[in-house]
Amino acid sequence: MSDDRYEGDDWRAERVKDIQKTCDKFLAQTNFLVSATDDGDSKSAVKILITGAASNQKNIFLLHSIAEGQMLGPTQNVILICYGDQKASIILQEMVNELKDCFLPLLADVLVTTDEKEAFTGIKIALLLDSVANDERSSLGKYQDTFRMMKEYGHSFNYTGSNVKILVISEPVLINALILRRHCQAVPPKNIASLSLTPLNVTKYQLFYDSSSFKVAKKMDAQPDRIKNLIMWGDDPHTFTYDLSRSTFKEGSEWKHLPTVLANEHWVKNYLPELVKERIQKLASRTESSLIVLSRAVCEQVYSWWFGLPNNDIKRMGVESDGSYGITKGLYADFPVTINSNGEYNIVRDIEITPTHQLKIQAINERLLDYVHSIQDWPMFQQNQLLA
Incomplete structure (x- = not known):
């Protein structure tokens, strides 16, 4: 049967359009494709x-x-x-x-x-x-x-x-x-x-946080999702220390204070950093693996920021300092935060800081200030002070 639409010089273009419409209809019906112009x-x-x-x-x-x-x-x-x-x-x-x-x-x-x-x-x-x-x-x-x-x-x-x-x-x-x-x-x-865990290299050191939670979970013979609120201080793989004061562990159906269950401060201080560092050195040499982990970290960070964290759970996030923990106000640094259901974060301010942790935080602040001061006078920044 002949079709007048396919007569003349433009018949090929008309035929292609018809085929495209048929394909689009099929894909829409089978839910393989959602068009930005569709209803719904x-x-x-x-x-x-x-x-x-x-x-x-x-x-x-x-x-x-x-x-x-x-x-x-x-x-x-x-x-x-x-x-x-x-x-x-x-x-x-x-x-x-x-x-x-x-x-x-x-x-x-x-x-x-x-x-x-x-x-x-x-x-x-x-x-x-x-x-x-x-x-x-x-x-x-x-x-x-x-x-x-x-x-x-x-x-x-x-x-x-x-x-x-x-x-x-x-x-x-x-x-x-x-x-x-x-x-x-x-x-x-x-x-x-x-997303950072360090001022200069997020791709490599973002792995530290995920790997740390995994190692703690392995020590507890549990899945990583049973460990929450692990806090890290420091901005370098050689200076990271771990704070379990707010960490919890799910045993059965009950969440328990992790330090009372783990009860091995020596392992946390000495062996955990070395285990994580060893794992990171292996992963960092494999670019593809690092990018996959980074992709997961970005998605998880935005998901938490978009929907919020339940039960006042804590995560680490690079945000503007309000002066908490001795970090100069206005700097961007990593802080433990909670995120409400409206996607608004708040720095957790009442964590008890040990002398060891305070030294790490002070070193972070000094390093960040050094970075800012070293670029503050560059021509591109002369009209806008990076720190008030």
């Missing part, structure tokens, strides 16, 4: 901005994890917005094509853009992944390009408004979070946080 839940999809994803093609692990629901849960549709320059957009488009090939049900849409306004408008979550290649400059000098990007992003968030959660992942995370905070007038300070 996709209209409430959360827009997530990712900057710097092209800096490492293996960041596809993170994008895939978000689209699978590991960040906002198994029922929340998401729209991913990948932002970068023209060169980055070529790499990003390949990553996007790979995501589309997976037909992920929660992925309402994914967009690659070089347009600042398009990228930053209407987003609810921003993940800043930008990184620079290692070079021969000083430890902070090599990050000049990243610092400049943080300053520019601070102005870009004027398109976003105040209702956005920004997680800084690009190294050096605590310094980048501080720079962003000082140049970002539209977003409240409490909506800017970092």
Whole structure:
């Protein structure tokens, strides 16, 4: 049977359109694809901005994890917005094509853009992944390009408004979070946080926290999810110490104070740091493993920040200091925090600090101040003091 639509010079284009409509209808019926223009839940999809994803093609692990629901849960549709320059957009488009090939049900849409306004408008979550290649400059000098990007992003968030959660992942995370905070007038300070466990290398040392919980659980012959509220002080693998004063352990159906169950302070002080350090050295040499762990850490951090933590549970988070524990007010540092159901965090202020822990905290503060003072006079920061 002939069809008038397929006559003339444009018949091939019309035929392709019909085939595409048939495919889209089939995919929608089988729930393999959720279109951003469909009716229903996709209209409430959360827009997530990712900057710097092209800096490492293996960041596809993170994008895939978000689209699978590991960040906002198994029922929340998401729209991913990948932002970068023209060169980055070529790499990003390949990553996007790979995501589309997976037909992920929660992925309402994914967009690659070089347009600042398009990228930053209407987003609810921003993940800043930008990184620079290692070079021969000083430890902070090599990050000049990243610092400049943080300053520019601070102005870009004027398109976003105040209702956005920004997680800084690009190294050096605590310094980048501080720079962003000082140049970002539209977003409240409490909506800017970092993933860090150290000022200069989040990718490697984020592994410490997860590995520490795992080692404690193994010592207790239990699953890691039975250990909660493990607190770490220090910002370097050689100086980390562990505080179990708030830690709990689930024995049967009952949560118990971990120190009373473990009752082995010598193991915590001496063997736990060495066990974790050994594990990290092995993982850090395997880039792919580190990126998978980092992807999980980012998703878990945002999930906790978005939905809150139950029962006043504690987690470690890079946030702006209010002066607690002797950390200079205004610096970004890692603190134990609780997060309520509205996604608002509060620093836990009543933890009893031992002399050993206080020395670690003092060293952190001095190191962070040294970093800030060493870049404060750079031309890019002369109009905005990093610390008041």
